[in-house]
Amino acid sequence: MLQLPEADPKIVSRKAEIVSALRSLISADDAVIDKEDELRPFETDGLAAYRQMPLAVVLPSTTEEISAVLKYCNDQRVNVVARGAGTSLAGGALPLGDAVILGVSKMKSILEIDYDNRTATVQAGVTNINITNAVSPDGFFYAPDPSSQLACTIAGNIGMNSGGAHCLKYGVTTNNVLGLKVALMDGSIVEFGGKHLDANSYDLMGLFIGSEGMMGVVTEITVRILRSPEGARPVLVGFNANEDAGACVAAIIASGIIPVAIEFMDRPAIHAAENFTNAGYPLDVEAMLIIEVEGSDEEIDDQLGKITSIAKDFNPVSLKVSYNETESAAIWKGRKSAFGAVGQISPDYLCMDGTIPTSRLPEVLKGIQAISDKYGLQVANIFHAGDGNLHPLVLYNGNKPGELERVEEMGAEILQLCVDVGGCLTGEHGVGIEKRDLMPIMFNKDDLDQMKRLKSVFDPQWLLNPAKVFPLEDGQVAKMEAA
Amino acid sequence: MPTVKATTAVEAKKIIQEHNSSGKTIEVLGQGSKRTIGRCIDCDNQLDLSGLTGVNFYEQSEMVVSAKAGTPVSEITKVLAEGGQRLAFDPPSYAALLGSSAEPSIGGVLATNLSGPSRLSKGAARDHFLGVEMINGRGEQIKNGGRVMKNVTGYDLCKLMAGSWGTLAAMTDVTLKTLPIQESRVTLFASGLSDESAVQFMSVALGSPFDVVTAAHVPGRSQTAVQIEGLEKSVAYRIEELKLALASFGELETIGNEEGDAFWVEVREVNSLLSKKDIVWKVSTTLTAGPALVNELKKQGDVAAFYDWGGGLVWIGLDENQSGLDIRAALALVGGQALLFKAPEDIRKRLDVFDPLAPGNRMLSEGVKRAFDPKAVLNPGRQFEGI
Ligand SMILES: Cc1cc2nc3c(=O)[nH]c(=O)nc-3n(C[C@H](O)[C@H](O)[C@H](O)COP(=O)(O)OP(=O)(O)OC[C@H]3O[C@@H](n4cnc5c(N)ncnc54)[C@H](O)[C@@H]3O)c2cc1C
Numbered sequence: 125m126l127q128l129p130e131a132d133p134k135i136v137s138r139k140a141e142i143v144s145a146l147r148s149l150i151s152a153d154d155a156v157i158d159k160e161d162e163l164r165p166f167e168t169d170g171l172a173a174y175r176q177m178p179l180a181v182v183l184p185s186t187t188e189e190i191s192a193v194l195k196y197c198n199d200q201r202v203n204v205v206a207r208g209a210g211t212s213l214a215g216g217a218l219p220l221g222d223a224v225i226l227g228v229s230k231m232k233s234i235l236e237i238d239y240d241n242r243t244a245t246v247q248a249g250v251t252n253i254n255i256t257n258a259v260s261p262d263g264f265f266y267a268p269d270p271s272s273q274l275a276c277t278i279a280g281n282i283g284m285n286s287g288g289a290h291c292l293k294y295g296v297t298t299n300n301v302l303g304l305k306v307a308l309m310d311g312s313i314v315e316f317g318g319k320h321l322d323a324n325s326y327d328l329m330g331l332f333i334g335s336e337g338m339m340g341v342v343t344e345i346t347v348r349i350l351r352s353p354e355g356a357r358p359v360l361v362g363f364n365a366n367e368d369a370g371a372c373v374a375a376i377i378a379s380g381i382i383p384v385a386i387e388f389m390d391r392p393a394i395h396a397a398e399n400f401t402n403a404g405y406p407l408d409v410e411a412m413l414i415i416e417v418e419g420s421d422e423e424i425d426d427q428l429g430k431i432t433s434i435a436k437d438f439n440p441v442s443l444k445v446s447y448n449e450t451e452s453a454a455i456w457k458g459r460k461s462a463f464g465a466v467g468q469i470s471p472d473y474l475c476m477d478g479t480i481p482t483s484r485l486p487e488v489l490k491g492i493q494a495i496s497d498k499y500g501l502q503v504a505n506i507f508h509a510g511d512g513n514l515h516p517l518v519l520y521n522g523n524k525p526g527e528l529e530r531v532e533e534m535g536a537e538i539l540q541l542c543v544d545v546g547g548c549l550t551g552e553h554g555v556g557i558e559k560r561d562l563m564p565i566m567f568n569k570d571d572l573d574q575m576k577r578l579k580s581v582f583d584p585q586w587l588l589n590p591a592k593v594f595p596l597e598d599g600q601v602a603k604m605e606a607a
Numbered sequence: 608m609p610t611v612k613a614t615t616a617v618e619a620k621k622i623i624q625e626h627n628s629s630g631k632t633i634e635v636l637g638q639g640s641k642r643t644i645g646r647c648i649d650c651d652n653q654l655d656l657s658g659l660t661g662v663n664f665y666e667q668s669e670m671v672v673s674a675k676a677g678t679p680v681s682e683i684t685k686v687l688a689e690g691g692q693r694l695a696f697d698p699p700s701y702a703a704l705l706g707s708s709a710e711p712s713i714g715g716v717l718a719t720n721l722s723g724p725s726r727l728s729k730g731a732a733r734d735h736f737l738g739v740e741m742i743n744g745r746g747e748q749i750k751n752g753g754r755v756m757k758n759v760t761g762y763d764l765c766k767l768m769a770g771s772w773g774t775l776a777a778m779t780d781v782t783l784k785t786l787p788i789q790e791s792r793v794t795l796f797a798s799g800l801s802d803e804s805a806v807q808f809m810s811v812a813l814g815s816p817f818d819v820v821t822a823a824h825v826p827g828r829s830q831t832a833v834q835i836e837g838l839e840k841s842v843a844y845r846i847e848e849l850k851l852a853l854a855s856f857g858e859l860e861t862i863g864n865e866e867g868d869a870f871w872v873e874v875r876e877v878n879s880l881l882s883k884k885d886i887v888w889k890v891s892t893t894l895t896a897g898p899a900l901v902n903e904l905k906k907q908g909d910v911a912a913f914y915d916w917g918g919g920l921v922w923i924g925l926d927e928n929q930s931g932l933d934i935r936a937a938l939a940l941v942g943g944q945a946l947l948f949k950a951p952e953d954i955r956k957r958l959d960v961f962d963p964l965a966p967g968n969r970m971l972s973e974g975v976k977r978a979f980d981p982k983a984v985l986n987p988g989r990q991f992e993g994i
Contacts, residue, residue, distance in 0.1 A: 240810050241894045263816070285759045296757065298766065299734045314967035320891045320943040321919055322720060322731050323770060324961045325990065326972050330733060330766025334759050354816045374668035380691055380787035381838075419818075420848075423841040430838070479755040482669050511756040512669070551757035559760070566760055570747040574979070575762045581974030593761065607977035 125529060126557050128176055129591050129600055131221030135202055139179055142202060142224070146182050149192040152230065157181040166207065166225050170272075171215040171558055173472070173528055178205070178219035185230045187305060187313060187343040194341060195311025197224060197587060204309070205589050206337040208249065208280030211272045213475050214556025216284060216336050220591060226341060228279045234258045235344065243302060243319050245346045248279035252286075255347060264349045267294035270552070271460060282342050285334030287552035289459075292510035293384040293418075294350070296552065298333040303346035306332065306339075309583040319346060331578065336554050337589040339582035353418035356384065358455050359428050361435045362409030362442035366390065369411035370485040372438040373509045376415070376431055377482075383431070383510065387414040387459050390489065392504035393466070393517070394458075400465030403458030406442040413509065414459055416452075459506075463517065466504050470519035474531050478542030479551035482512045491541045492516055499534040513551035514542065536562055555593045563595055576604035608634070608650060614658035616740065616748065616779035622654055623777060624746030626984040635773035635986055637677050637712030641719055643705050645772055645989050646960045647952055656714065659779060662686050671737065671754050673782040676714025683713055687785055695786040696732050697723025697875055704878040704887065705949055714778045720770035723875035724821040724834075727813075727916040729786070733769035738782035741768065743775065744980020754782050767975065773986040774994060775979040789836035793846050794867035796860045797831045797853065800824070802898035805831040806918040808856050810895060813917050815852050817845040822917040823874045831856075832870060877922055880913050884924030886950045888934050892943030894919040903937040922948075930954050935962065961990050 135142075143158045150156060157163055158180045168175045179202075184190045197204050203223035210217045219225055231247035237259055238244070244255055244266065252273040255266040269288035270276055276286070282304070287296040294300065303317035316329035323329065332339055363369040373386055389397065389405075389412050398405040405412060413435075417427040428445055435443060446452040458465075466473050480488050489505060496503045496518075506515040516538055520531045539549050539559065543566055549559045563572060576594055579586065580603070590601045611633075613619035626633045631651040636642065638657050659677035666672075667690035674683055680698045687693050698716045702708065717739075722731040729735075738752035751764035768778060797808055805824035812819045812833040821834040835845050850859055862870070873879050881887055892900060897918045904910045904923065910932070911924040925932060934945045947960045964972055969991075976983065976994045988994070 239814065242814065285763070287757055291757070295730060295734060298763065299730050308967070312967050314965070314971065316968075318942055319893045321726065321916060322722075322733075322891055322944075324891070324944045324946050325770070325964060325968065326775075326975055327720070327733060327766045327770050328968065328971055328975070330763055330769070331975075333766075334763050351814050351816050353818075377670060377787075378668050378690075380790065382787065419841055420844060423838075423844060426838060426840050479753075479757050481666065481671075481755060483666065508757070513755075513757040546753070547755050548753050548758045548760045550760050551755070552759055554759050555761065563761065566753075567750070571749050571751065572761075574743060574747070574749045574751075574764070577978035578762060578764075578767075578975065581971060581978050606974055607981040 126174065126561065127596060127599055128220060129596060135222040136179065142200065143180050145196055146180065146193060146224065149196060150182060150184055150189050152185055155183045155185070155230065166210070166219060169210040169215060169217040170213040171218065171556065173522060174215050174218055174557065176219045176221055178223050178225045179221065181225040181227060183227045183230045187307060190226065190341050190343055191307040191311045191313055193226060194307050194309050198309045198311065198585065201585060201587065203587050203590055206279070206283070206341045208277030208283065209251070209275045211276045212280065212284065212554065212556055213477070214550065214554040214558040216554050216556035216592060218557055228277060231343065239264070241319055242349050243346050244349050245344060246278060248343050248345065249277050252276050252278060252281055259349050260352070263352050265352050266347055266349055267300050268297050271463065278345050279342050282333050282345060283337045284552070284554040287513065289385045289387060289508065292386060292508070293382060298330060300348050301329065301333060301345060302348055304329050304332060304342050305344035306342050308340045309585070309588050336556065336592055338579055338592060339588065354420045355424060356416055356418040357424050357428065357446045357452050358414045358416040359432060359446065360444045360455050361413045361415070361440045362406040363411045364409060364439060364441055366411045366489045367486040368438040369413055372413065372435050374483055375434050375437065377510070379430065379434055381427060381430060383415050383417050385414065385416040386510035388412070388507035388509040389459065389462065390505040392502060393462055393506050396465040396469050396504055397458035397462045400468055401458045401461050403454050405458050409441050414455055462506055466517045466519065472520050472522040474518045474520065474535055476516045476518065476535055476538055477550045477553040478514050478539050478547055479512045480514055480542050480545050480547035482509060484545040485509070488514065488541060488545060492538055495534055495537050499530055501531060501534060512547065540565055557592055560593055561595045573604050577606045580604060580606040608653050610653040610655050612655045612658055616742065619654065619656065619659070619777055619779055620742045620746055620748050623742045623744065623984070627744060627746045627982055630982050630984070632984050632987050635777045637715035638679060638709045640700070640702055640707050640709035640711045641715055643707065644948060647955055648986060648988050654777060656777065657712065663780060665690065667692060670785045671782060672785050673754060673780065674713055676778040676781055677712045679710040680713050680716055681710055688788070691788055692785040693788050694735060694783060695725060695729040696735050697725045698732065699723045699875045701876065703876060713781055717769050717781055718771060718773050718778065724823060724871050724915050727822060728820045733766050735784045736765040736769050736781065737784055739765050739768055739778055740780040741776035741778045744982065744985045749776065752782065756784055772989045774976060774989050775985065777985065791839040791842040792834060792836040792864050792867055793842050794832050794834045794862050794870060795846060795849055796862065797856045798829050800831045800856060802826060802901060804856065805914070806895050806898055808853060809833060809917045811852055812849060815849060817849050821871055824914040824918065825880055826913060827880065827911065834867060834871065874915050881911055881922060881924035884911060885927040886925040886930055886954065887948045888923040889946045889948040890921040890923060890934065890938060890943060892919060892921060892938065892941055896941035896943065897921045900937055900941050903940065904932060904934065908932045927951065964991065
């Protein structure tokens, strides 16, 4: 079980005073929450096995209000956890008992859309999908597309440097953001980047993105928007062996074609998704790829033709090209609801998020199977095969005593395997609390200390989301001064 | 200035440790091709990493290459070409522009985050930078990132290294993402466009669904160009569609692979398009704002300019007697950043080479420097005085 540092009783005992001070800083009446039943929705995030009630929740409406809240908390040494939609699968938005949750859910305005320069500037609480929704009538889109995009906010995407199924072609959040407005813990407001490309100074924006709410609170974001392609269609290919599917991916990339997405599902994932959605997936295969390309109809036919002819060298047992939107939607429906589908066949599941060098997939899947047998817990694997991001979903029953601990132990073994073959602990979900204690698998003390020093540059008192990313020492946050 | 050569990471570490103990400063150099860009600095010693060379590995099917930081870019390009791939951010060489004979090293390209024309669509050097091993100013060997394309494990120090000009750490090993060289590339040229309509031309092309990779306007040659790449049939189709979309801009000409490539090399390397200018500014601004900036400057003096990145990158050339022209004041009207890219030493000493930092950014940058290099031994003052 992962530990959270104990709440500071001195802060907890000052709750009433802190809440009333926060109220005086915020204009909206309903923006400071302190009653237990109203705090409940904030006690966890997408890593629902962990729960912790916060001291209070504050929901500012402007950059200035955020800055005022941070300054107050900085002066009073109160911890702050920034929160978007709370869909983090790593416990990134999990509260501390002595922390104020600073949510951006009231900041939902699209501030500017500039088609000539292909940028959109939005407030931090805008959901990922709403950026695309705002520009899609004019034929544009915002590229990073996490599966949680209906709910998750751009602030959370910045916090985690989130990815999505289409990042093989378009990159992840950090590759699609041009500018940030950020309130620092001392209340100062800084801007990184702008509407232009590339900084002539340290890339503080690049450092900030993916810093998991530990360096500052982002309040406004300028992103790059792209013109939508004329069309997109996938082909679905089933294989008798994981090795064949893996080799097929390598051959496609070696041929010089970069599809927008290459998604892999193994047998348990295919069965769960098919049961749940009737997407028409083949049930007699060990592995399946969804490979999507973009362009005009003729371009798509040309590319899919080349891809299917490559795939034919790898003993495909089924091959289905989508010829229209309905067929495409069906193919994607199964994949997109795969997490939910797995949720249907098991009381609980832990969604892992390692990345591996793509060529090691068959061996890693064998290793995961062995680990799964050892623990007697079933695993379904979903894999962004083009970029090596692997999501093993470990099925378990949280009500069984000791099972959560076993799942975590097993998860750690899987991630150790990912790192051993040259990969990493997390490809897109972030470290949060979930992988915090595993960081020493990848990094030695000097590596971690260098990161901690940077945390101190932005937040010298370590008040912002302090118990995340870095292993605790003796149950306490292990700070490190900047210099 | 005495030179110390390191041919392994361990040697580099030892040298930096010694400097950290003694407090002596050291200038970090790869191949030295960009020594004349940036502020003039005067260090006690020079750390020569040009012997730290060689490709560590290249995995074509994973689209990843790793090399020692001092490896010449051309060596990497050659290895990748054998696998039909390249560095898609188009690493530039400014040797001719800067009058240097040295070849850029991969570490140098990353440390300066300099990218060529396809930066517009494929991202900058920083976007292709997957992993790093480096020695910070304390003499500690630090690693960050890795060899896989998707990785959010801990803070992203690769981004921070890109564009830090050797002031935070000496990189010893770097890992980058690669992309396939496309089967077909075609460039579409328009001629005789004013700067304003050229920017419009590029904007229409870039706002189309036809996946334009590069877009530039060279007023001196009366050429405006956009490039498409991909499978042959697809390129042919998209070029025809683009011609329709751009029909109102007059006659258009298409040029295929080699000749088209030559044009983009000229744009990338700047020199032939701003020949004989003593002073060159690299200005990054909002894509459509370039012409207004250039017009403003032309009112004040004799200015040569051309546009890359769809208008977002404006290269400005001045004669030495025009050095007083206040580029940043004009730029403030439209927003963006200006780097004094090439200038005689006395001018580089007189002007801010990099844009002065806003107070909050200055404070953070000073902190970041201290977090890596508390005694300021590595390239002190290369970007900003005191950092
Ligand atoms: C079903 C499901 C599918 C998912 N699919 C994907 C996927 O495909 N790809 C992917 O990458 N992720 C995925 N996720 C994970 C999650 O959705 C992402 O991490 C997302 O970016 C979190 O956004 P959020 O608004 O919910 O942020 P939260 O969970 O509220 O917060 C995430 C982190 O950001 C920080 N943060 C929040 N607001 C701010 C702010 N204003 N300033 C600074 N830091 C802030 C928080 O402190 C926290 O560390 C999925 C999650 C679920 C539940």
